[in-house]
Amino acid sequence: MTAIAVTIAGSDSGGGAGIQADLKTFSALGVYGASVITALTAQNTVGVQAIHDVPPAFVRQQIDSVFSDLDVRAVKIGMLSQVPVIEAVAAGLARHRAGRVVLDPVMVAASGDPLLAPDAVETLRTVLIPRALLVTPNLPEAAAILGEAMAEDEAGMRAQAERILRLGPKAVLVKGGHAAGPESADILIDKTGIHRFAGPRVATRNTHGTGCTLSSAITAGLARGLDLLPAVEAAKAYIAAAIAASDRLAIGRGHGPVHHFHRWW
Ligand SMILES: Nc1ncnc2c1ncn2[C@@H]1O[C@H](COP(=O)(O)OP(=O)(O)OP(=O)(O)O)[C@@H](O)[C@H]1O
């Protein structure tokens, strides 16, 4: 049976993050990808030059078109931009009883440009985080969700993951891409306990879309029927290989994308 996943996210005109990274990841991992676009960004590897938000009613229409026809097995949520879009997405997921929701709480691009309105963090925390199967914050996002300072070590990451779990999702993955040290370690917490996923930290500037790619790869695994832990393990191996192969691409003058199709070319 065809595994179908949908990404609800923003478009990155530069092709390395957002909807484009999500659909490339689904495709590389044998999953059919549908998309609900929340915002258009005029973006490249250097930065985000402009954002054009999609009206919430049209986000709602895209959700209804996709879910009324396609047998969606898993959902990835990325850039949401504004409060009314978050509310439209939460209502849409509830209306269609969507399960297996992976929420990447996107706030800032790798270039440092904001992708979420500051007043929207509270809505994310109360309306979407509680109904997610998995939330995947990076270090600054975990801190912003909790209104705390950024974790400084793995003990701090574990403590923040635990506090985010108390907001209601089934599991939390705090990503260590923004930390330092020879390993890039991510900490997963769910009701069964704490799990650590680590790999060598690659010295590269090509980190545009790493978070989008990891959350989409997890969603692809879930769409194919994997349980959460094996889905995260496979996704971590995929993003690690995509980052390791990123220097084979020569894309743009800033933070380049990872190589989603490293297994083929
Ligand atoms: N230099 C690196 N070498 C190896 N793995 C990395 C590196 N940077 C990030 N990762 C891994 O990539 C995944 C994404 O983590 P990261 O913290 O970069 O997400 P993010 O900040 O949300 O990404 P984005 O740039 O899309 O916003 C994690 O599994 C992390 O451990």
Ligand SMILES: Cc1ncc(CO)c(N)n1
């Ligand atoms: C559209 C979009 N979504 C997410 C990110 C985060 O990497 C980005 N840079 N652009």
